[in-house]
Amino acid sequence: MKSVVPYTFRTAAIVDGETINGNLRRQASDVARNLDARYTYCPPIIIPFDGVTDALTTQLRTVLFNRPSSTNPIEIVRVEFFVYAASGVTWTLSANELGGVLTPPWGSITLATAGLTTEAYAVSTTVIPVSTFGVQFQVSGSAAGTITRGWIVLHCRADRGVQGAAPNHAGYTPTYVDAASSSAGSVLDTQLTALATAVTNDATNVLDLRCQCFLARNFTTTQSWNLPSGAGMTGLAFNGNITSAALTSFTTAGTISAVLASGSNINTNITITGTVTNTVDAPLTTASDVTITMGTVAGTVSLGYIFVWWS
Amino acid sequence: MALVPFSGLVTAALLNSNFDDARAAITTQAAANFADMVVLHKSLLLASTGTAVSDFVDFSPEDDMELRVLRVYATDATAGQIVTATLAVANGDTTYLCDQTISVPVTTGAGTVVQATADYRTVTSTRVRLLKGVPYRLSLGRDTGTIDEARAMVVLRTVRRRA
Numbered sequence: 094m095k096s097v098v099p100y101t102f103r104t105a106a107i108v109d110g111e112t113i114n115g116n117l118r119r120q121a122s123d124v125a126r127n128l129d130a131r132y133t134y135c136p137p138i139i140i141p142f143d144g145v146t147d148a149l150t151t152q153l154r155t156v157l158f159n160r161p162s163s164t165n166p167i168e169i170v171r172v173e174f175f176v177y178a179a180s181g182v183t184w185t186l187s188a189n190e191l192g193g194v195l196t197p198p199w200g201s202i203t204l205a206t207a208g209l210t211t212e213a214y215a216v217s218t219t220v221i222p223v224s225t226f227g228v229q230f231q232v233s234g235s236a237a238g239t240i241t242r243g244w245i246v247l248h249c250r251a252d253r254g255v256q257g258a259a260p261n262h263a264g265y266t267p268t269y270v271d272a273a274s275s276s277a278g279s280v281l282d283t284q285l286t287a288l289a290t291a292v293t294n295d296a297t298n299v300l301d302l303r304c305q306c307f308l309a310r311n312f313t314t315t316q317s318w319n320l321p322s323g324a325g326m327t328g329l330a331f332n333g334n335i336t337s338a339a340l341t342s343f344t345t346a347g348t349i350s351a352v353l354a355s356g357s358n359i360n361t362n363i364t365i366t367g368t369v370t371n372t373v374d375a376p377l378t379t380a381s382d383v384t385i386t387m388g389t390v391a392g393t394v395s396l397g398y399i400f401v402w403w404s
Numbered sequence: 405m406a407l408v409p410f411s412g413l414v415t416a417a418l419l420n421s422n423f424d425d426a427r428a429a430i431t432t433q434a435a436a437n438f439a440d441m442v443v444l445h446k447s448l449l450l451a452s453t454g455t456a457v458s459d460f461v462d463f464s465p466e467d468d469m470e471l472r473v474l475r476v477y478a479t480d481a482t483a484g485q486i487v488t489a490t491l492a493v494a495n496g497d498t499t500y501l502c503d504q505t506i507s508v509p510v511t512t513g514a515g516t517v518v519q520a521t522a523d524y525r526t527v528t529s530t531r532v533r534l535l536k537g538v539p540y541r542l543s544l545g546r547d548t549g550t551i552d553e554a555r556a557m558v559v560l561r562t563v564r565r566r567a
Contacts, residue, residue, distance in 0.1 A: 102416035
C-alpha cells in the first residue's frame, strides 16, 4: 500500500487553506486505511490432548492459554476440536476464564467419537477475548473413554488498533483550516499535532503476535522442540505450566530464560513466565533456531506445557 | 513522526516537511505487511500406534499463506531409518496443492539429531499456497520400526495486516 503524496507548497507562493485541507484529508484517509487493516493473525496453535481419559483429574484435562502481557490483547476467533477414539463417547470442549467465566460466554462444543481411524471434528467461531487471566480449555467425556489422538487448534488475532495500554489508535479526524483562522501557525500546529499523534499511535501499535504451544505428558526426561529463528522471531515471552501428583519439576532452557517450575499438587496449575531471546536469520540457517526445552526433570511430570510468543 | 511546530510564521518548507514526514511514517507502517508463521508437530512414531492416527495434525488456516519451508528432525538409536515429513490436504483433494507432493525425508543417525529441509522460497521453484479454510495435514511417517522422536516444522508466510 502506498500513501497518497501530499500537495507541495512553494516558497513565495500563496498558501491557501484548501491545499492545506487537501493534505489533511489525504493523510487522514491514509491513517484510516492503516487502521482498517488492523488485525494480524497468529499461525494455527495446536494443543495436543493425546491420551487424555475421562477419569483424569480436571487439571490434567485442562490447558491454560494466556497472552504474553496486558499490553498484548488478542482474541481467539476460531477453535477447532479433533478426536480419534473408540466410538461411543461424546467429548465436550469447554472454555472459561481462569477464576471465572468468559465474558461474553462461550458455548462449549461437542463431538461424538467415531472410531480410532475416523476423525471426529467440531468447530466454534465464537470470538473469545483473552483477558489477563487467560482462558482455560477443558475436555471431558460423557462416558469411560480415552482420546487416542486428539488436539485443538486455536486461531488468534491481534489488534494493532488496541494494544491494551495507551496509546490506543483512535484514528484521525482533522478540523480544516478556513479563512477565519486568526493565527495560521497555531491552527496548523493543532491539526498537525493531532495527525502526528495518530501516525505515532499507528507506528507504536505494530506488534503482531505469533505463538506456538509445546506440550508433553508423563515425561521423565528432557523434552525439546525447535522453532526457526528465520520466522522473524524477535523474542517476546512464554507462559509455562506444570501439573503433577507428586513433587516434580522441570527447568526451561534452550533459548528461553531458565525458569524452574515445580509442583506437588495434582489440582494446582503452576504458572511460570519468562522471556525469549533470539537472533533472526534465514529460515534455513538452523544454527540459531530457537530450542525450547523442558529439562532437568525431577520425578514424572504429569503435564507440562509452554506457550511461546514472538513478534 | 517528528512534527516541527510552526512558530507564528507558516513557511512552505515547513509545511512540506511536516506533511512528507507524516506520509513517510504512514507508508512505513503500511508496508510491514507480511510475517512468517510456523506450524509444528512432534511424534514418537511408535510402531504399535500405527500411522493412520498417530502421526499427524490437521489445521485449516485462518488466512491465505504461502509455503516457505518444510523441515523434519529425527532422533533414533538406530541409523539408517527414514523419517518423512509431509504436508497434504487432509481430505485428500490434491487440487488445492496443485497436485504437488510436499514432503522431505531424512535418514537417522545412531543417537544423533538429524534434519532435512525443503526450501520453497526460491523464486524459480514451485510456489505453493495454503488457502483459508482448507484443511491441511502435517504428518510424520517412517519406513520401518520405531523412531525415538520426530519433529516436523512448516514455515508459512502470510499478509500481516488484514481488515
